[in-house]
Amino acid sequence: MEPEAQVTVGETQAATGNPPEMSDGPFSTRQLLRIDEALRLADHGTGLVFSIFVGGLDEPIREHAERLHRQLADPDKSVLIAVSPNQRQLEIVTGRHARKRIPDTYAKLAALSMVGAFSGGDLAGGIINGLDQLASHAGKG
């Protein structure tokens, strides 16, 4: 079982029990701020709910990502981007309604560009670019 994930708002890292520590996340404060901004813009522009998970995923990876997706408040309207750096695996899960706005082919395109950035070691840049692609394809909600 994976350690429980921290649910965060932008740069605020929430830990369970122990005080938040900036050093245990893979992102710098500046990167966290940019990801927060990108998330807010994507949510606001499309009316969908985007969320990003970075951490280990259990096998089978796709099922685990879909399980995380179901934990969101409105899975039908949600898009989950799950990144597992250890397994070098990226999963984009779109809900039933979100899938009509973002067809699988476009999700695949965004995944390709994200994977390109990840293989260069740029986690934050890949996530932000992927979010931007997905959000701009989904258009106004």
Added chain:
Amino acid sequence: MSVTDTLLVFVGIPAAAVLVIGGLAYASSRGRGGGGSAKRYRPGRPFDFTPVWFLARPEQLADSAGTALAAGAQAPALSSRKQEQADREAPASGTGGASDRW
């Protein structure tokens, strides 16, 4: 100038300056966690950071605890109850998306 004075001025002062500058550089590189590179993900290296889950609004998480939180407040991790519930539910049909590896 005596020999001692000469040695002090031409050897002692440069040596002290070198030590001070070297010490400062070492301390600053240690202080930022190995020049700021320790926090970075590098492909091929193990990724042992705490898992993070970003949401623009944490109350979007399907957990009653999330709704009581103001923006920016600390959100609790997912409760096991919710995870069990998600496990029990039939796999949501109609989800799409994409997978890729790097």
